[in-house]
Amino acid sequence: MPSSLVxxxxxxxxxxxxxxxxxxxxxxxxSLTAELPSEQRRDVARKATATAFVILVFFALTxxxxxxxFGISVHGLKIVGGVLFFIMGYEMVQARLSRTRFDKAEELDAMDAYSQDVALTPLAIPLICGPGAIATVIILMQEQDLTHQVTLFFSIAIVCVVTWVALLFASPIMNRLGESGNKVLMRVMGLIVMVIAVEYFFAGLGPILQKILGITPSL
Structure with missing residues (x-):
């Protein structure tokens, strides 16, 4: 039993x-937190990873x-995640994701609202809690005893803590990049995010089309 649990x-x-x-x-x-002060960036990192932990545990249980x-499939989840990724990636390529919000309002409450929004979407969902992560915890949770379920929850917590640390260490890097470097990074990451979006979208769409057309997947 211990070896199987490990x-x-x-x-x-x-x-x-x-x-x-x-x-x-x-x-x-x-890139998303380029115009936020360091204290708010840390707050965004904490809220994003905490929200991701809650969501992953929730989906593992239910x-x-x-x-x-609701008749939802993992394939449909991948399609939605792909669409969200693509929209976010397109805005990043335009280097306007943060700038657009702060041009409209420069007050502190507007910055607080933005930090709340970005912590939930797209950081917690779908970056940390993407279709793959949600599907993974659902699959790992199937037909497990209490000890294995607790092990899964503990594993989710470890990954979320590591993610939080990775986000915290991203802030010092931003100070060295400067505004121009951050815009270049945002555009490059935007392209990568759009490619990930296309992969997610067609990974979900392919099996659905095969089912509709009655095509048997080739081994």
């Missing part, structure tokens, strides 16, 4: 690290039930 824990950690990839989220966080009740 193996399950390693499976949870490797799967979640692969799906979330904290290192790849840090540059996007860097995901399969919700999917059955």
């Amino acid at each position: 193996e399950f824990g390693l499976l949870c950690l490797t799967s979640l690290f692969t799906m979330i990839n904290p290192i790849s989220i840090a540059p996007v966080f860097l 995901g399969s039930v919700i999917f059955k009740v």
Whole structure:
């Protein structure tokens, strides 16, 4: 039993690290929070990772039930995630994601509102809690005893803490880049995010079209 539990824990950690990839989220966080003071950037990182933890645990506990009740498939989730990613990536390529909001309002309450928004979307969803991460916790949760379920929750917490640390260390890098460097980084990351969006979209659309057309997937 201990060995199988250790193996399950390693499976949870490797799967979640692969799906979330904290290192790849840090540059996007860097671009999204370019105009926020350091204290608010830390607050955004904390809220984003805390929200991601709650969402992943929620879907681990209720995901399969919700999917059955509403007739939702993981493929549909991938399509929606792809659309959100593409919109976000397009705005990043235009280097206007943060600037647009702060040109309209320069007051502190506007900055607070922006930090709240960006912590939830797109950082918590769909960057940290993407379709892959949600699908992973739902699958790992299936037919597990209490000990294995607790191990999964502990693994989610570890990955979220590592993600939070990665986001915190992104802030000092931004100070060295400057405004021009940050805009270049935002455009490059925007292109990468748009490519990820296309991959997500067609990964979800392909199986749905195969089902509609009655095509059997080739092995």
